[in-house]
Each structure stands twice: as structure tokens, then as C-alpha cells.
Amino acid sequence: MIRTPLRPLARILSARAKGENPDYIERENIRLRAETTRARAQNRAEGRLLLLGLAFFAAFMVVGARMGLLAASEPMEPRSAGLGAEISGRRADITDRNGRILATNFSTHALYAHPKQMIDPARVALELSALFPEMKAEDLERRFTDGRSFLWLRKKLSPEQMQAVHDIGDPGLLFGPRDMRLYPNGKLASHILGGASFGAEGVHSAEVIGIAGVERALDSRLRDPAQAATPLALSIDMTVQTAMHEVLETGMLMMNAKAAAGVLMDVHTGEVLSLVSLPDFDPNDRPTPLLKGDPADSPLFNHAVQGVYELGSTFKIFTTSQAMELGLVNANTMVDADAPLRWGKHRIGEYEGKNYGPLLSVTDVIVKSSNVGTANLALKIGGERQQEFFKSLGLFDPVPLELSEASGAAPLLPKRWADIVTITSSYGHGMSASPMHLATAYSAIANDGVMLTPTLLRRDSPPAGKRILSSENARAAALMLRQVVTRGTASFGEVDGYEVAGKTGTADKVKRGGGYDKGKNINTFAAMFPASDPQYVLVVTLDEASDNSSTRPRRTAGWTAVPVAAEVIRRTAPLLGLRPQIEYAPLNAVSASVQ
Amino acid sequence: MRPLLFILSAVVLMSLAFWAYRENYATQRAQKDVTALTREIAHLREALSQQRAEWAYLNRPSRLRDLVVLNFDSLGLLPMEPEQFGRVEQVAYPLPPLSLPELGMPVDTMGLISDEMEDTP
Numbered sequence: 001m002i003r004t005p006l007r008p009l010a011r012i013l014s015a016r017a018k019g020e021n022p023d024y025i026e027r028e029n030i031r032l033r034a035e036t037t038r039a040r041a042q043n044r045a046e047g048r049l050l051l052l053g054l055a056f057f058a059a060f061m062v063v064g065a066r067m068g069l070l071a072a073s074e075p076m077e078p079r080s081a082g083l084g085a086e087i088s089g090r091r092a093d094i095t096d097r098n099g100r101i102l103a104t105n106f107s108t109h110a111l112y113a114h115p116k117q118m119i120d121p122a123r124v125a126l127e128l129s130a131l132f133p134e135m136k137a138e139d140l141e142r143r144f145t146d147g148r149s150f151l152w153l154r155k156k157l158s159p160e161q162m163q164a165v166h167d168i169g170d171p172g173l174l175f176g177p178r179d180m181r182l183y184p185n186g187k188l189a190s191h192i193l194g195g196a197s198f199g200a201e202g203v204h205s206a207e208v209i210g211i212a213g214v215e216r217a218l219d220s221r222l223r224d225p226a227q228a229a230t231p232l233a234l235s236i237d238m239t240v241q242t243a244m245h246e247v248l249e250t251g252m253l254m255m256n257a258k259a260a261a262g263v264l265m266d267v268h269t270g271e272v273l274s275l276v277s278l279p280d281f282d283p284n285d286r287p288t289p290l291l292k293g294d295p296a297d298s299p300l301f302n303h304a305v306q307g308v309y310e311l312g313s314t315f316k317i318f319t320t321s322q323a324m325e326l327g328l329v330n331a332n333t334m335v336d337a338d339a340p341l342r343w344g345k346h347r348i349g350e351y352e353g354k355n356y357g358p359l360l361s362v363t364d365v366i367v368k369s370s371n372v373g374t375a376n377l378a379l380k381i382g383g384e385r386q387q388e389f390f391k392s393l394g395l396f397d398p399v400p401l402e403l404s405e406a407s408g409a410a411p412l413l414p415k416r417w418a419d420i421v422t423i424t425s426s427y428g429h430g431m432s433a434s435p436m437h438l439a440t441a442y443s444a445i446a447n448d449g450v451m452l453t454p455t456l457l458r459r460d461s462p463p464a465g466k467r468i469l470s471s472e473n474a475r476a477a478a479l480m481l482r483q484v485v486t487r488g489t490a491s492f493g494e495v496d497g498y499e500v501a502g503k504t505g506t507a508d509k510v511k512r513g514g515g516y517d518k519g520k521n522i523n524t525f526a527a528m529f530p531a532s533d534p535q536y537v538l539v540v541t542l543d544e545a546s547d548n549s550s551t552r553p554r555r556t557a558g559w560t561a562v563p564v565a566a567e568v569i570r571r572t573a574p575l576l577g578l579r580p581q582i583e584y585a586p587l588n589a590v591s592a593s594v595q
Numbered sequence: 596m597r598p599l600l601f602i603l604s605a606v607v608l609m610s611l612a613f614w615a616y617r618e619n620y621a622t623q624r625a626q627k628d629v630t631a632l633t634r635e636i637a638h639l640r641e642a643l644s645q646q647r648a649e650w651a652y653l654n655r656p657s658r659l660r661d662l663v664v665l666n667f668d669s670l671g672l673l674p675m676e677p678e679q680f681g682r683v684e685q686v687a688y689p690l691p692p693l694s695l696p697e698l699g700m701p702v703d704t705m706g707l708i709s710d711e712m713e714d715t716p
Contacts, residue, residue, distance in 0.1 A: 101651035107641060184651035242656035243674070497677050571674060580677040 006030060074204075090179055091208050092222045093231035094193065094215075096238040097271075097458045101231075103193055103215070103283075105208070106182040109162050109175040111154040112203065115144040118172030127168045128153070131161065144172075155198060156180055176203045181215075183283045189241055191302040192234065192275055192456065194404065195283040211286070212300070214456060216404035233458040235271035240264065243571040244274045248540070251564030252278050257545035259296070261303035262568060263439040265537045267528070269459045270443065270452030272401070273536070274572070275436075277303040303543065305401060306409045308432045309522045311541075312505030312557075315428030316374045320362055321445060321477040322389045323377045325469050331476050334359040337373035346420050348375050351506075351556075366480045366503065367488035371427045378426030383417050386426065392451065392468045393441040395433050402456045409434055428505055435524065439539040442526050446534035449474035482531035489556070492563045493527060495570045497580020501534070502527030502565070504557035509544070520544045523557035525565040529573065530581060536573075540565040 006029045012022040094103040118124060125140035132154065143151060156178065157165065165173055181196035183189075194213020198206045209223075210216035214234065222232060244262050252260040264274040281287050281299040290298045296307065323329045338357030341348040348371055350356060356370045365373035378386060390396055398410045412432040414421050424430035436454070444451040449469030452462070469477070481501035485493045489504045505524040508516035523542045528534040545560035546553040554560070573580075663672045 100654075101647060104648045104651065105644065106648050107645065182648050182652075184648060185655045186657065188656060238656065242660075246660075495677070570677065574675040574677050574679065579680050 004029060004033075006033075090228050091181065091196075092224075092228045094222075095231045095233050096236045096241075097233060097273075098237065099231070099233070100238045101184060102189055102234065102236070102238070103181060103183050103196075106180045108178050108180045109157045110152070110178045110201075110206070111157055111162075111165060112174055112176060113144065113151045113153055114149060114172050114174060115151060116149045116172070118144060118170055120170065121145050121172075124168060124170045124173065128165075131164050152201075155201075174203075176205075178206055179208055181208055185238070186282050186284065187280045188238070188245060189236060189275075190280045190283045191277045191304070192236060192403070193283050195286040197286075210404075212405065213283075213403050217402045217406075234456055235266075235269075235273060235458050236275070236456070237273045237576070239575050240572045241274040241276065243575060244568055245276050245278075247564065247568045247571055248276050248278055251540075251567065252542065252545075255542055255545035255547055255560045255564065257542040257560070259301075259303050259307075259543035260564075261307060261435050261539075261541045261543075262565075263304050263435055263537075263539045264568075264572060265439050265443050265454065267443040267446040267452075267534055267537055269462045270440075270454050270465075271459055272439075272454055272456050273576070275304050275456075277301070277305075277307075302403070302405050303435070303541065304539075305399065305403055305434055305436045306405050307541070307543075308409055308412055308434050309524075309541070310429050310432050310507040310510065311435070311438055311522070311524050312428040312507035313369045313371075314438055314503045314505035314524050314526045315426065316366055316369065317445065317477055317481060317503050318389065318393060318395075318441065319374050319378050319381070319386070319426040320366055320480065321469055321473055322381055322386070323362070324473045324476060326381065326385070328380050329362050329377065331363050331480060332361050334361055335365060335373050336376045337365060337370045339370075339372045341372045341375055341423075343375075343420060343423060346423075348372055348423060363480050363483060367483050369484075369489050369504065374427045375423040378422050379419070381422075383419060383422040386422055387417055389468070390425070390431075392466070393444060394451070395431075395437055395441060399434065399436045399440060400453050401436060406436075411437060429507060432510075435539045435541045438524065438526050439537050442528060442537045442539065444468055445474050445477050446528040446537050447474075478528060478531050478534055481528065485527075489558045490525060490527075490562045492558065493525065493566045493569075495529070495566050495573070497582070498569055498573050498578070499530035499532055499581065500527050500566065500569055501529065501531035502538075502562075504562060506555070506557045519555075521555050523555070523561040525557055525561040527565055527569065529569055530578070532581075535578060536576065538565055538568060538572075540568060 006026045007022065008025070008029075011025050015022045015025060090105050093101060093105070095101055113124075115121060121144035122141055125137045125144060128140055129135045129137040135153075153173075157175070162175065165175075178198075183193060183195075192213055194210060194215045196208050196210050196215050199209040200207045210219045214232075215222065218232065221227060244264060248260045248262050251257075260276075260278040262274065262276045263272060265272050279299045287299060289295070289300055295301055296303070301307070320329075324331070329335065336358065337360035339348070339350045339353075339355040350371055351369065356364070356368050357372065360368065360370055360373050362373075362377070364370070365377070381389075387396075394400075395411060396413065398407050400406070411434070414430060421430050440451075440454045443454070444465075447465070448471045449467055450465040451468050452465040478501050481503055482499060484490050484503055485500050490500075490502055493500045493502055503526055505522075505526070507522050507524075508518055509520040509522060511517045521544065523545050524539065526537070526539045528537045540561050542557075542561050542564065546555045547559045663670060
């Protein structure tokens with residue numbers, strides 16, 4: 001490159017000759033040189049910017065094009081993705097604890113129409129209405145001809161129906177593949193499973209979403225593609241569930257009850273082995289919810305979980321075990337049971353105006369089901385400690401069960417915990433809880449005083465629980481409950497070999513307007529067996545049951561819920577693999593003299 | 596030397612091209628096979644789940660109960676009861692074989708029990 005000198009001799013000489021300052025020439029040249037340098041730098045910078053801009057443009061174009069492509073293209077499964085077994089778009093199956101299927105998927109087809117491609121809408125409408133009774137020919141024809149280009153006709157078709165529609169042979173009738181939720185056991189576990197229906201629907205597929213029960217509560221787990229291949233194992237034992245369902249159904253009929261509920265729990269793991277609520281429904285064909293009236297009259301109502309009732313005397317064992325735990329009494333302490341007890345303007349009496357007093361041992365308070373004895377114990381405990389204990393038994397919160405209905409069924413509690421509430425709630429009145437609450441609380445007593453969270457999912461190892469009663473007191477409570485069966489109100493509950501222990505509860509139903517309805521009661525029997533080493537807890541509740549086999553109807557739990565529960569135990573305990581124990585009868589005078 | 600090198604590289608190029616051509620078609624064929632197999636697997640899996648559902652439906656407890664009731668004559672099945680549990684002590688030891696002497700020369704004897712039998716041939 002040739003550089004012009006800053007002071008070219010020729011120009012200097014001529015400038016000097018003209019008498020000009022030659023320094024100007026130098027300055028001018030320096031300026032020119034600087035300008036060229038600047039122009040070059042600017043050029044280069046602009047070039048780089050342009051390049052960078054181009055690169056960014058290309059990168060964004062690629063991203064944009066990819067996004068557009070993804071948005072516009074139909075989703076397609078990868079063709080050569082090796083083993084596609086682990087990831088699946090289907091909803092996971094639900095099985096019982098032994099792997100027997102409770103809910104699975106079934107391929108079927110939906111029927112839709114493209115009326116504009118239809119050749120003879122009138123004939124199609126006529127033939128379809130002949131196939132499907134819910135369709136009307138004139139209605140269909142009007143909809144086929146009003147200018148729309150798409151129409152859903154049916155959500156599910158059986159293979160036979162699909163063939164029949166094929167045979168109509170019109171190109172305007174089309175089928176879309178569908179996954180349908182199938183409950184092969186019908187009514188058996190209806191309230192646990194709930195049901196499923198279609199969410200967003202497309203021509204090629206439709207979303208299956210859970211609408212109640214486990215299906216809804218664990219919807220995200222069931223829909224997770226990564227876990228679709230592993231079925232969800234519930235804690236329910238199908239055989240036990242069947243036996244309980246059968247016995248409760250018969251019991252409900254024999255005791256003229258409106259509804260029945262039963263819960264069977266394994267006390268060491270907190271698993272619910274069986275949960276039945278009657279009347280029930282077929283989850284394959286879920287009835288529509290009632291729009292007016294009492295929701296409890298609908299078969300959809302889960303009496304075991306949603307049915308929040310005053311559970312009556314079954315609560316008495318909580319009061320006595322707390323009194324023992326606090327060291328106020330032991331099983332043989334004599335307490336005041338002089339009926340009636342007056343508290344302010346209230347009068348607490350016993351069943352049928354009896355008086356078991358003036359003094360009764362704590363065991364006999366439970367055995368005879370004395371309201372007054374329990375009330376006096378509760379007054380010794382005091383309202384605050386009583387509330388704390390009830391809270392630790394989970395009686396103040398919704399049951400943490402994996403059912404969509406469970407979280408909505410909170411116990412009904414009085415706003416202010418006055419002394420009279422302390423008295424009434426000690427024997428199960430004035431506050432309401434569900435049979436499931438009761439089963440959970442009884443399990444805590446049966447599990448040596450350790451409270452576990454109940455679950456509907458199979459647990460492989462027992463979870464860590466919270467101790468609420470000492471082991472001795474829990475055992476003493478179980479022995480008291482055993483005596484209720486051997487010599488108390490639940491004598492029909494005896495099942496040979498299983499040492500049933502339990503407490504009856506009979507409570508009048510609360511009227512809608514307030515007050516109690518004398519002729520309608522909730523009968524409950526909460527039991528644990530075998531008493532010497534409790535393994536299972538069973539709660540049976542009958543709604544408005546009465547035993548009409550004698551001259552006047554018997555409405556107490558001892559006559560209604562207890563025999564039903566005993567039959568449940570007799571049928572289910574062998575299924576659970578529980579071996580009957582031989583109970584040695586105490587020797588009487590004759591047999592003793594023989595030996 | 597040079598022309599030989601040219602010819603050699605041309606031959607190598609052509610054989611590589613031929614190999615690539617065959618490989619291409621082999622890949623396409625393999626891909627098609629995989630697609631067909633995947634489809635078949637999906638089909639079989641679908642059938643399997645269908646059959647599992649059907650099996651569960653046919654084995655639903657209510658149906659089994661009805662079948663048990665219908666076939667009570669031949670099966671004689673009853674619900675499980677506590678009395679059915681046994682104990683090891685209740686199972687008898689196998690009896691020792693009888694040590695009686697063998698019978699020698701058995702003799703058949705026949706006779707009539709009553710007079711009425713005389714009429715029958």
C-alpha cells in the first residue's frame with residue numbers, strides 16, 4: 001500500500017512559493033488519513049453486525065419454524081423408538097392388593113358424522129334411530145341438513161353396534177377410536193373407584209378423566225404416562241370386599257335399613273381392606289347426581305366416608321381410655337353413675353330411663369354403656385384436654401383418605417366447646433363424624449395406642465405412627481370392649497374363636513330443622529378382633545334399621561348392627577387367614593370335679 | 596503409477612457407492628420391519644389388555660357366586676368358615692401296613708338269604 005507522505009515535497013515547495021503555511025498541508029493530510037481509518041473501522045463493524053444479525057435471524061427462524069411445525073403437525077408416535085412399553089398414553093389400571101383388576105381400559109369407538117359428505121341423510125337418520133333408541137329420526141335429519149359439517153353422535157359403540165353402523169354404508173358416518181374405562185366387577189367397589197368420563201374429546205382420541213373416588217383423587221398418578229404400565233394397587237382385598245358386600249346387603253334387607261356402611265381396616269398398617277356403602281351403583285353406568293332433596297338418598301353418597309353422623313356410645317371408649325391415660329382412673333375405679341345427671345338446665349339420663357348407679361366401675365360404664373358415668377369422667381378430664389385427644393384421634397379433621405369425597409366430609413362440630421358439649425360428646429352426641437373416622441380412631445386403640453394415617457393404597461411396610469395411648473391402657477381398653485360382647489350390649493357380636501371386642505352406638509338422627517327424630521336412628525357397631533391381640537377393626541353402620549321380628553320394633557345397635565357385624569367377621573376373618581383361637585371356658589363346679 | 600491410482604480410487608468410489616446404495620435400502624427395509632413389528636406389538640398388547648379385561652369380567656365375584664350356586668350338585672362349594680381351619684395334630688399319621696398272613700386257597704361260598712329269592716333267576 002502506498003502511503004501519501006504527510007508533507008509531500010512538491011506541494012510544500014509550491015505552497016512556500018505562494019507564501020502559504022505548509023503546516024496546513026500536513027494537518028490536512030493527517031485529517032484525511034484519520035478519516036480513511038475511521039471509515040474502514042465503521043465498515044468492518046457494520047459487516048460484523050450484519051453477520052451477527054443474520055445468525056440471530058437464522059437461529060430464530062429455525063426455532064420459529066420448529067414451533068410452527070410442532071403446532072401444526074398431527075402428533076405421531078415415534079416409529080423406531082425401541083421398546084415403547086414403558087411409556088403409554090393409556091390410563092393406568094387399578095388393582096386390588098393381590099393384583100386382581102378393579103378398573104382397566106377397553107378399546108371402543110365413538111361415532112361422529114360429516115353431514116356434508118352424507119349421501120342420503122334421511123335414510124341414515126331413519127336407520128340410526130332404529131339402531132339406537134335414544135335417537136329420533138326427525139331430530140337427526142334436521143341436524144344432518146342444517147348446514148353443519150361435523151356432529152358427534154355417540155360416545156361409545158359396542159362392536160355389534162359398530163358393525164350395524166358400518167352396514168348402513170354411508171360415507172358420512174365415521175368412527176373415532178376411544179379408550180373406555182371398564183370396571184369388570186360392577187357394583188363391588190363402586191364408592192371406592194368412583195368413575196371416569198371423557199374430558200377433552202378429539203376425533204382421534206379422547207382424554208379419560210376420573211370424576212369421583214380414587215379415580216379423581218389420584219387422577220394425575222393414573223394419567224402419568226411414565227407410570228401407565230404399573231397398575232395402581234389399592235389396599236382393598238377383593239374377596240373380603242365381596243363377602244362384606246354380600247353380608248351387608250343381606251343385613252340391610254333383614255334389618256329394614258335405608259342404608260348401610262362397613263369399613264374393615266388392618267390396624268398394623270392402616271390399610272383399608274374393605275369399604276362398602278349401600279345402596280351403591282354401577283361405576284360403568286354412573287347415575288346422575290340428585291338435583292334436589294337430600295344428597296344422602298342418592299346411591300352416589302358414600303355413607304362410610306361422607307355420612308357424618310352422631311355416632312353415639314361408640315365414643316365412650318375414647319373418654320374412658322383418655323381418663324386412664326391421664327391417670328385419673330383405672331379399669332376398676334368406681335365412678336359416680338347416679339342417673340339422671342343435672343347440668344344447668346340439661347338432664348342427662350340413661351337408655352330407657354334406667355339407673356346403673358350410684359357407683360359403677362369404669363369397665364361397667366363401658367359394658368352397661370352408662371351415659372352418666374361417661375359424662376362424669378369427661379368432666380374430670382375437662383373440655384380442653386378432651387378436644388386435644390379427639391383431635392389426635394383425627395375426629396376434628398376430614399379423613400386423609402385417597403377419595404375425592406373424603407376432603408369434603410369434615411366432622412360437624414359445635415362452634416363453642418361448652419361444658420355441656422364436653423358431656424354430650426363424651427358419649428358421641430353433639431358432634432358428628434363418619435364411620436371411617438370411627439374406624440381410624442378404633443384402629444389407634446387396637447394398634448397398641450399408635451395412631452396411623454388410614455390409606456386406600458397398598459402399603460408394603462407399616463408407616464411411622466404417633467403414640468396417643470400407652471400400650472397398657474390400649475390393651476385395657478380392648479379388654480373392656482371384649483366384655484361388652486361377653487356380658488354387655490353387644491352379646492350378638494360373639495363369633496366363636498375370634499374374641500370380638502366392640503362397642504355399640506345408637507343415636508337418634510338429627511332432624512333437618514333441629515332436634516332429634518325419635519323413630520329414626522343410626523346404629524353403629526365398632527369392633528376389633530381378636531381382643532387379645534387385635535389385628536382388624538370393623539365398623540358397621542346401619543341407617544334407620546329396625547328389627548321387626550318381635551312384637552315391637554327393636555331399634556338399638558345391639559339388635560341390628562351387631563348381628564350383621566358378627567356375620568361379617570365370621571365370613572371375612574377366615575378369608576383374611578385369621579385362625580380361630582380356642583378359648584378355654586372357665587371350669588365350673590361339675591367339670592372341675594371331673595378333672 | 597498415477598493412472599493406476601486414478602483407476603483404483605474410481606473403483607473404490609464405485610464400490611462405496613454401491614455399498615451405500617444397498618445399505619440405504621437395507622435400512623429402509625429394517626425400518627419398515629420395525630414399524631410393522633411395533634404395530635404388531637401394539638396390536639398384541641391391545642389384545643392382551645382386552646383379554647385381561649375379559650378375564651376379569653368373567654371372573655367377577657357375582658358371576659362366580661352364581662355359578663357356584665348353579666353347580667352346587669357337582670362342586671358342593673360353600674363360603675369359607677372358621678370351622679374349616681385344621682391343626683397339624685388333627686391329621687392322622689399313616690397307618691402301618693397290616694401284618695396278617697396271606698390268604699391261601701380262598702373258597703367261594705354262595706347261599707340264599709330268604710325263600711323269596713327263589714323266584715328270581
